[in-house]
Amino acid sequence: MTIIPASTKILVTGANGYIAIWLVRLLLEQGYSVRGTVRSANKAKYLVEYFGSRGFGPDKLDVVVVDDITREGAFDEVVKDVDAIEHTASPFTTDIDDPQGYIEPAVQGTLGILKSTLKYGTNVKRIVITGSCAAVMSPPSKPTVFSEKDWNTASLEDVEKNGRNALTMSKYRTSKTLAEKAAWGFHEKHRTEVQWDLVVINPPFVFGPAIQDITGGPAGLNTSLKSWYDAVVADGPKSQELSYTSNAWVDVRDAALAHVLALQKEAAGGERIVVSAGSFVWQEWLDVAKTIQPYPLPNHPPAKGVPGLEKSYSIQYNTAKEKRIFGIKFKTMEETTRDTLENFAERGW
Numbered sequence: 001m002t003i004i005p006a007s008t009k010i011l012v013t014g015a016n017g018y019i020a021i022w023l024v025r026l027l028l029e030q031g032y033s034v035r036g037t038v039r040s041a042n043k044a045k046y047l048v049e050y051f052g053s054r055g056f057g058p059d060k061l062d063v064v065v066v067d068d069i070t071r072e073g074a075f076d077e078v079v080k081d082v083d084a085i086e087h088t089a090s091p092f093t094t095d096i097d098d099p100q101g102y103i104e105p106a107v108q109g110t111l112g113i114l115k116s117t118l119k120y121g122t123n124v125k126r127i128v129i130t131g132s133c134a135a136v137m138s139p140p141s142k143p144t145v146f147s148e149k150d151w152n153t154a155s156l157e158d159v160e161k162n163g164r165n166a167l168t169m170s171k172y173r174t175s176k177t178l179a180e181k182a183a184w185g186f187h188e189k190h191r192t193e194v195q196w197d198l199v200v201i202n203p204p205f206v207f208g209p210a211i212q213d214i215t216g217g218p219a220g221l222n223t224s225l226k227s228w229y230d231a232v233v234a235d236g237p238k239s240q241e242l243s244y245t246s247n248a249w250v251d252v253r254d255a256a257l258a259h260v261l262a263l264q265k266e267a268a269g270g271e272r273i274v275v276s277a278g279s280f281v282w283q284e285w286l287d288v289a290k291t292i293q294p295y296p297l298p299n300h301p302p303a304k305g306v307p308g309l310e311k312s313y314s315i316q317y318n319t320a321k322e323k324r325i326f327g328i329k330f331k332t333m334e335e336t337t338r339d340t341l342e343n344f345a346e347r348g349w
Helices: 018-029 041-052 100-120 154-165 168-189 223-232 239-244 252-264 282-291 320-325 333-346
Strands: 009-013 033-038 061-065 084-087 126-130 144-146 197-202 205-207 246-251 272-274 278-281 315-317
Touching: 009 018, 018 033, 018 041, 018 252, 033 041, 041 061, 084 100, 084 252, 100 126, 100 168, 126 168, 126 252, 154 168, 168 197, 197 252, 205 223, 205 252, 223 282, 223 333, 239 282, 246 252, 246 315, 272 320, 278 282, 278 315, 282 333
Parallel strands: 009 033, 009 084, 033 061, 084 126, 126 197, 144 315, 197 272, 205 246
Antiparallel strands: 246 278
């Protein structure tokens, strides 16, 4: 039976990331030991200091620099003597021109951790991969409900047809789709050789307070939270975006919790699981922000947008599998908005 108890050591790749650092925090708070990989000594220093100030020393948290996750054998050493792996490392940015700039790190990084585990991860019982709803949904032309049975095909077609001229989000979504498909393909190919099973967590947009190292003010935010900051705190989305842009979201702390539960729930093995708190249009976040008193950022009142805008969700997810296996009580828009704004205020923004 695959349940990873709290007395064990978990490898978290990309441990300084937006979701990953919350994941490390939850694991440590629940009694796990963590080995985290980062890409530079500076990133390692931040993690050691952040968790050291919370009473988690080197006996509980071991931080290792893996500077290039696409390098052959990059993870060979770090997979040794861990009981499970949380692979979160993958690029999510919007400033890469060549589609391979997204695809190669996502696919090779994912295959790299699996290859290293096949060779050296003799204690590993489960691998949890941070996927994305980008691998589930094809941008719809009409309101659509997606589930774990769906795979994004439209973005792959855009990239295959248009290459560098494909939509930026198509390049990112293609990388997540190909990386997840590669993971399932690898596990199936080596099913008789490995003692570990595979879980993929697929969140949509991830919002909520940031505890990772952020330099340069709001400009240094990770991509998803930067989009939230721009919409709610900065200038607000244009009215056309408010009218037509809908998507789904989850609080970063709930996304991290799903990764922990993926270690603890036997039924998660072999599953891809959509983890979503619900759908949104940007106007809803603005409306919620206006209700929060006292407002944490008095110098940056929330954008007005188009009050009274009729909600129309083009993207929704069937989350029956998450309810059955995890049963997370998701944070509300109000909780996420309040905590995120207070987090920005603490940073002096």
